[in-house]
Amino acid sequence: MARYEHIAGELRDAIIRGDHPIGTQLPTEAELASRFNAARGTVRQAVAVLVAEGLVGTRQGARRIVLGSERSQSFAELHSFAQWARSVGHQAGGLVLDSHRRPSTPSEAVRLAITPGEEVLVVVRLRRLDGEPVLVERTVYANWIAPAVEKLDPACESVTQELYEAVGLVFAYGEHLIDAVAAGAEDARLLGVRRGSPLLRQRRTTTSQEGRPVECSDDRYRAGSVTFSIRNSTTANSLVRRAGD
Amino acid sequence: MARYEHIAGELRDAIIRGDHPIGTQLPTEAELASRFNAARGTVRQAVAVLVAEGLVGTRQGARRIVLGSERSQSFAELHSFAQWARSVGHQAGGLVLDSHRRPSTPSEAVRLAITPGEEVLVVVRLRRLDGEPVLVERTVYANWIAPAVEKLDPACESVTQELYEAVGLVFAYGEHLIDAVAAGAEDARLLGVRRGSPLLRQRRTTTSQEGRPVECSDDRYRAGSVTFSIRNSTTANSLVRRAGD
DNA sequence: GAGTGGTCTAGACCACGTG
DNA sequence: ACGTGGTCTAGACCACTCT
Incomplete structure (x- = not known):
């Protein structure tokens, strides 16, 4: 498994386990880099996975925020x-x-x-x-x-x-x-x-x-048997609404 | 505008314009890097945007493929x-x-x-x-x-x-x-x-x-007024199907 | 085996947010 | 002013595909 996948997995588990409750801040990139003994780029790649999953929100200049704690499906x-x-x-x-x-x-x-x-x-x-x-x-x-x-x-x-x-x-x-x-x-x-x-x-x-x-x-x-669920954000989004056809 | 956003925009326009029809291959990273006079990392970041939008598919070792040509919404x-x-x-x-x-x-x-x-x-x-x-x-x-x-x-x-x-x-x-x-x-x-x-x-x-x-x-x-549209792939996905509740 | 994308590092500088 | 995330570079090595 790639290094960034491992780090992403650890962070995801920690969020799901409740170590980082919804609404709280994630550790800084520098802290994660030293904790996992990896370069900053690798840590950023790991966090990007969680952002794409909608678990974490990110804004330049501010600490990253935990948005959700459900595992998304493949x-x-x-x-x-x-x-x-x-x-x-x-x-x-x-x-x-x-x-x-x-x-x-x-x-x-x-x-x-x-x-x-x-x-x-x-x-x-x-x-x-x-x-x-x-x-x-x-x-x-x-x-x-x-x-x-x-x-x-x-x-x-x-x-x-x-x-x-x-x-x-x-x-x-x-x-x-x-x-x-x-x-x-x-x-x-x-x-x-x-x-x-x-x-x-x-x-x-x-x-x-x-x-x-x-x-x-x-x-x-x-009706009632299945629901589709999408998480999106200003930075990551794969859902589109279209006019009827 | 960031450099990678500019490159992503150029590539997206080229795809929408039909310069790279659906099913064809995108230029290699090395070629794009020299064409835009940017580092490989920057080109990769640009292409990652298109992959997240579902416009481009990517597999290790093979050239990238154009999957779609519709602009996705924000x-x-x-x-x-x-x-x-x-x-x-x-x-x-x-x-x-x-x-x-x-x-x-x-x-x-x-x-x-x-x-x-x-x-x-x-x-x-x-x-x-x-x-x-x-x-x-x-x-x-x-x-x-x-x-x-x-x-x-x-x-x-x-x-x-x-x-x-x-x-x-x-x-x-x-x-x-x-x-x-x-x-x-x-x-x-x-x-x-x-x-x-x-x-x-x-x-x-x-x-x-x-x-x-x-x-x-x-x-x-x-019914008939609106349709939701999602593009997903093995590597980028934000949609989940859930059991009825 | 050559070509291509995937991973990782190390360091620099910038833009934004917060106190 | 400082901390933090965002961008960019340059180079190395690996994994996979294709022919």
Whole structure:
């Protein structure tokens, strides 16, 4: 593990443990540098991690402040329903309801960086959390990964993990659009709610390590089952609000 | 402007302009360093900005890749409805429907870091976008800022800006919980939708520069009016999914 | 093996905040 | 005025990717 990661971990643990309660000041860079016997730059790199996580706030000239004490989750836990469920102590389940190929629509072609009309694989999955149905996933896979997806067990718990083990595919970047929609007839039937009741919708496009788009998906969560949480600041921010489309 | 900010700006403009299309490689650090006549560390700092914005992906040993070309918005545009509206070319409106003081609930006291039962100011606002009602804000202000809030014009367009001009208050950090809920009777009446129809709910707590909580709010957007957008990666991520509460 | 990004150091100077 | 964080430099070495 890199030196700055170790220091960041120590500081994060100390904050979570309550050694630095919310609202108090963190030690100075000079003090941390001598405590960990590292150069100032390394300490700054460590603190930058905590700032990016939203745990610590920073302003030039003033001591750094503790803003929060919850551990934020990793990309993997955001991307993979199963990995997220495991990390919060729940059991994920899944079942493929439909899987077929068809030509891509123009908007899918743009998102997957393929030529319009090129064939794609559409998979509809119902995902459960501790047995309760909470999520309908309608995922569109680019043609080059479709064969690997079709070979997966329909009841496969973690698609992400299986694809990694099967073909070494690593998901690395994601873009997510979040809004609310009314449940359609199929959504309502699958999730056990009334038609027109509120669902939290997450449309996402995921890209491999090499920057190649792999899939785009329309995921709909039953209201009350999942909440997205974002921390941001004047200096670190990855959230955008957009006009309806 | 700092040197690295200038370099980051040049690179961002070049990406947006299409000089570096999505999926292509960025120049190497050495090349950028000589082009901008800066040290490698400074170039790295510049590129780190773009990585945090989700515009560029990076892996050790491989050239950096362009992932996106949309400018991401600032904290101010996330926090302030009026500033966001202006930045996307729309006109924001607002009207205070109710404003009264009452003792804080235990959960409000925790979020605002005050003692339970201490008085707070509750303000209900209806916000419009180009004349259309799109958002009901129910905001709870800590006692120490309440007098300044009560002095504001009820039809005030930007609360954030007015509070800055009146008392120099700067909002700097935010935590946001996003989910979907059904419209209650009051929500439905104000937003002009049916009861039970889907709303996008954003619960937020905002903190001043000094790390002092200022307000917490329950904001409900009419479905279709607003979408939240997040970019994340294995190395930079500020979004968390949480189990329902 | 050559190229490229990731980590770390050591020191200098500047900008801001606080007392 | 002093303490603190922000910026910048220059150079070294390592880890990984690509061909």
